Each structure stands twice: as C-alpha cells, then as structure tokens.
Amino acid sequence: xxxxxxxxxxxxxxxxxxxxxxxxxxxxxxxxxxxxxxxxxxxxxxxxxxxxxxxxxxxxxxxxxxxxxxxxxxxxxxxxxxxxxxxxxxxxxxxxxxxxxxxxxxxxxxxxxxxxxxxxxxxxxxx
Amino acid sequence: xxxxxxxxxxxxxxxxxxxxxxxxxxxxxxxxxxxxxxxxxxxxxxxxxxxxxxxxxxxxxxxxxxxxxxxxxxxxxxxxxxxxxxxxxxxxxxxxxxxxxxxxxxxxxxxxxxxxxxxxxxxxxxxxxxxxxxxxxxx
Numbered sequence: 001x002x003x004x005x006x007x008x009x010x011x012x013x014x015x016x017x018x019x020x021x022x023x024x025x026x027x028x029x030x031x032x033x034x035x036x037x038x039x040x041x042x043x044x045x046x047x048x049x050x051x052x053x054x055x056x057x058x059x060x061x062x063x064x065x066x067x068x069x070x071x072x073x074x075x076x077x078x079x080x081x082x083x084x085x086x087x088x089x090x091x092x093x094x095x096x097x098x099x100x101x102x103x104x105x106x107x108x109x110x111x112x113x114x115x116x117x118x119x120x121x122x123x124x125x126x127x
Numbered sequence: 128x129x130x131x132x133x134x135x136x137x138x139x140x141x142x143x144x145x146x147x148x149x150x151x152x153x154x155x156x157x158x159x160x161x162x163x164x165x166x167x168x169x170x171x172x173x174x175x176x177x178x179x180x181x182x183x184x185x186x187x188x189x190x191x192x193x194x195x196x197x198x199x200x201x202x203x204x205x206x207x208x209x210x211x212x213x214x215x216x217x218x219x220x221x222x223x224x225x226x227x228x229x230x231x232x233x234x235x236x237x238x239x240x241x242x243x244x245x246x247x248x249x250x251x252x253x254x255x256x257x258x259x260x261x262x263x264x265x266x
Binding site for chain 1: 133134135136137138140141177178179188190191192193238241242245246248249252253255256259260262263264265
C-alpha cells in the first residue's frame, strides 16, 4: 500500500533525475581530471535519457520511468580544443558543473516538498 | 563500493597526478644550472606523461581517471655556453647547460596549478551536492 505513494510519476522522475545528476557529476569530474590527457574525449550523460524521461513523464507512465537507466558516453558534439585531440574545455566543464549543482538543488527540493505534502496529507498538520 | 561523493575517484587521482607534475617541475627548476649530475653529465629535463585509466563508476560502468604513465627525460640537446672558467668546460671552453627553460617551466607550473584548482572545485561542488542529497526530507 505504501508503494503507491512512491510510485507517482513525478516522484520517480525526480529520483531518476538525481541518478542522472550523480552520474553526470562523475562524467564532469572525469573530464576535468583529464583536462590535459592527450586524445581524451569528453564524456556526458547520453541525451537520449532526457528525451526518454520527458516522453515517459508526458505519458505519466510510472513503469517506463522506473525502467530508465542513464548512461555515460563520449559526447559526439564536442570539438577538439587542443591539437592532441582532447575535447575538454575547462570553462565549459565548470559551467556544466554549476548547472548540474543547480539541477541537484532543484531535484532534492522537489523530493523534499513531495515528502512534505505527503506528510501533511497523512497527518493533517504542516509540522 | 557506493560513493557518496560522486566523481571523487577521478578527482583524487587527478590531484595526485598534478602533484607529481608539480614535483617534477620543481626538480627541473632546482636543477636548471646543474652541469654535473651524479652520472657526470648535465641535468636532463624531465617531464610527466599523463594517461587516462578506467575505474569503476557509480552505476557499474567504467569511467576514465587520470594517472601518470611515466616520467620521461626530455631529449632536447643541451645548450652550449662559452664559460672557460667552469670546471665542466671542454677544451674549447664550452659548457653544456641543462636543457631546462625556466620560462617554459614557469608556464607549465601555472597550468598545473590551475588544473589542481579546477579539480579542487569539483570536490567542493560534489560535497555541496552530497550535503543537499543527505538533507532530503528535512524541511
């Protein structure tokens, strides 16, 4: 019975987004670590994940959302910034890192608010 | 192993590698005028070679971290300087000076320092994110 509370599409979507954000942080950390490794290609979470999540959310399909799995792959759109073929641009990575951090704040707030609403519905008081 | 701080493995490896690079730069600068090393030859500039190595990431996939592939000797020729008084001078009064260029080393040092700082920024950011996640449910 309690499962129904945690199977709402928006809660599941926020959870999946948090997974993707953690994975993205991994990718960015790796990119910055390999700032000067010759021939290194920048990594990112595959754009398909966002598209699939958006589609599943629009359909309100909980099962489809739960089944999604974010993946890291080489970013095909990144262009080489140094003659050795390395595609990591530090400014861009720092920007992406801050964006990721902001997304993390948003998703954690979203989940917290979700919990708060549930608690209010169950107990009847806002405390 | 579950990482609370995402990305911290690659960052730790990178900090370590950049530190090695700074050590080697320090050695080069210290020996910029060493005309007579333990082997009797002038000091040969050293450089760090980086490579990426795969490590296990959060969802079980492999993620590249940084590691030092090796410390290589720079094969650039020594600079010959006319200094007949020097005990290491040859019969023409020429002394072979180490192939260390101080300006190059300084530029390299700044770039290593910046890379180090960028990695520290990642640690800070990951930490802030982890704290936010740990506070889920607290209003």
